[in-house]
Every structure is written in C-alpha cells, then in structure tokens.
Amino acid sequence: MHQTLYGTEVVLRPPAPDDVPRLAAIRSTPEVRAIWRGGDDLVKAVTEDLADPDVTTLVVEHAGRVAGAVQWGEERDPDYRHANIDIYLDPAVHGRGLGTDTVRTLARHLITDLGHHRIVIDPAADNTVAIRCYTKAGFRPVGIMRAYERGPDGSWHDGLLMDLLASDLTEH
Template identity: 85%
Template sequence: MAKTLYGAQVVLRPPTADDIPVLAAIRARPEVHAVWRGGDDLVAAVTQDLADPDVTTLVIEHAGRTAGAVQWGEERDPDYRHANIDIYLDPEVHGRGLGTDAVRTLARHLITDLGHHRIVIDPAADNAAAVRCYTKAGFRPVGIMRDYERGPDGTWHDGLLMDLLASDLPASDVTAP
C-alpha cells in the first residue's frame, strides 16, 4: 500500500472511491483529455488506472481538495531497474508550481525510500508547460522519441524522454537510508 507523501504545497495520498468521479471530471477537461484521453467513459478509465497492478497512483491534494493524480511504475529487472512517472492536474491549478512539487515529492520518495537511481518521464515534445515543470523538478532532456504516440487526431507525435538521476537531487532532498 502506498503511503502519504508531503510536499511543500501538495499532499500525495492513496486514492479512495470518492476520488474517482473527481479525477474523471479533471480528465474530462479539454486540456487534460487531449493528453490523457481515456475514451468516453472516464470513470471507467480512472477506475482501471487505479486497479492496474503495475502502476501506483496517488491523488494530488492541494488546500484540502483533489487537484489531480500522479502515478509511477517501475522496471524491476535489476540490470535496468528504474521508475517512471506520469501526472495530470486540474487546469484550474496550473501555473502555481503544484505539478513541480508533486513530481519532485514523488521523485524524492522513489529515490530515497524505494532505492531507485533513475526516474524517467516522457511528455509530448511540444508540451512546453510539462517540459518546464519537469525541468524545474530536476529532470533533464535525454532525447526525442520520434513518432512516439498517436494523438487524438490519429497522427503520430514526438515524445521527449527526460530523466532524473539520484545524483541530480539536491542534497536537501535526499535523506539517509
């Protein structure tokens, strides 16, 4: 079971059944749906995300309200072990640093508590706001993944692979094991 994590502005906590309609409503927002999609039944899509055994989803809470979700998965092969992160936020809270705080808080947990040495994230290459957010959290561009994902319009779009190494975290973010 995932534990609750505390950032400077956000709380990342395990989801409850009450979060499903709120997260579905956030996913229905045009700005979020364009990236996350999920079909016509977003309640089913969120429910499926929360039930996925290969992904851990945490609700992003700010000022006592659900503001989005952040999830992570991992490659368990010891020779390639690393974690990956994905996130969506209610557009009403964009531009306040909540995404950066959520990503940084989860990255710190994955590195200091779970022992990952590398974390990856893969925004659309043209998603300047996401790239800016992840850069502020310490991620660095690794390269362009050409024709990485199919967009809502059916055409292929490039993705940007970014990573964060444990050694990239500021010393203040790392706690001794």
C-alpha cells in the same frame, strides 16, 4: 497500501472511490483530455481488484481538495531498474508550481525510500509547459522519441524522454 507523501504545497495519497468523480471531471477538461484521453484507468486505480499491479496511482491534493493524480511504475530487472512518472492536474491550478512540487515529492520518495537511482518522464515534445515543470523538478532532456504516441487525431507525435538521477535530485 501505499503511504501518504507530503510536499511543500501538495499531499500525495492513495485514491479512494469517492475521488473518481472529481478525477473524471479533471480528466474531461479539454486541456487534460487532449493528452490523457480515455478514463477506464480511473476506476481501475481505485478498485483494488482491478488495479494494475505495475502502476501505482496517488491522488494529488492541494489545500484539502483533489487537484489531480500522479502515477508511477518501475522496471524491476536489476540491470535496468528505474521508475517512471505520469501526472495530470486540474487546469484551474496550473501555473502555481504544484506540478513541480508533485513530481519532486514523488521522485524523492522513489529515490530515497524505494532505492531507485533513475526516474524517467516522457511528455509530448511540444508540451512546453510540462517540460518546463519537469526541468524545474530536476529532470533533464535525454532525447526525442520520434512518432512516440498517437494523438487524438490519430496521427503520431514525438515525445521527449527526460530523466532524473539520484544525484540530480540533491541539487534541487
């Protein structure tokens, strides 16, 4: 079982089956659905026998309420070892610094407790709000990944690869 992590404003904890309806409601908001789509992973994230062993999902809580989720995975090859992060939050809590606190808290855990030297995150290239959030957490742009992901309309869209090194985390 994964441990609970404490940020300044958020608590990141393992998901429970009771979290699925609230997370599904957040994922169904137009702002979140436009990026995350789908939803089968919600059940998989909280059902042990269906969980993806390569992805760890944590519920983001703020003020005792479910505010979203954050996921991380890792490349285990020692010559390329690093971790990656994905996050979504309820639009009702956007603009409060919770995304930055969540990403910073998880990055600190991945670097300090799990020994990763590099973390990557890959927002849509036109997602200026997410890019600003990740920059505040210490991530830096690496480059544009052309035609990186398919959008809801079926067309391909660019992504921005960003990374954070262990030494960058200490600066923040």
